[in-house]
Amino acid sequence: MAETVQSLEGLAGLKTAAPEGPKYEKKVDAQGRAYATGKRKNAVARVWIKPGSGKIEVNTRTIEVFFARPVLRMLIQQPLVAAGRSGQYDVICTVSGGGLSGQAGAVRHGLAKALTLFEPELRSALKRGGFLTRDSRVVERKKYGRAKARRSFQFSKR
Template structure:
């Protein structure tokens, strides 16, 4: 990597997945955990969800993207990549924020797994009631 290359980094999270995204000017290589995006996100829907900020910002093929993602499942990881990528794109060009925000890509999804409470077998489930 040359000295004059600007790197924009951002973190995206969803559920228990966390993605660290680095974007640099380049020819459009998209790698996730050392593998190609289409190989890592094994369905077309997941790959599209992860790369949606590039489509909204109309920046396909202009950035090299390197992502390290951990935790969660495939859908949570795709959502984390999407949020991290949107945040990194906004850092690279603040003019993109209105378009990304209108598409709903700048909002962190707050839904998390509800914790198990004591005296119950799960988060909401109760032990069976016995009258006699």
């Protein structure tokens, strides 16, 4: 009986130790850059970040030239603003596939992932904002015998 009491006390001591989550480490390459891939719809963005003046370059062009709409530029800046790091990192990315809206979403996703690799302590703020989740919605494919993905051909009685 004494042995069981002692073992139960030992188990109680194990229970009080709170399980810690996974530890995330800083991951940078030889040039001091963090790399991540972002995806949205059919667009794929490869994003590199490094400490700098806040310059964002997309496919060798400035963000103002590549994304002319202010809404898309604002969308890309969201992870930096949420983390409180706007103007502190230079962002270089190559993006392909999809349209401008999907490409902007892909750059945003990749930028958020690269930020977490460069500064793992920002993960909770970015996760709370929903920037680390890949938006899996894609265009539904057209089916055989249908006019579009779901729309049927017009019914004719005669």
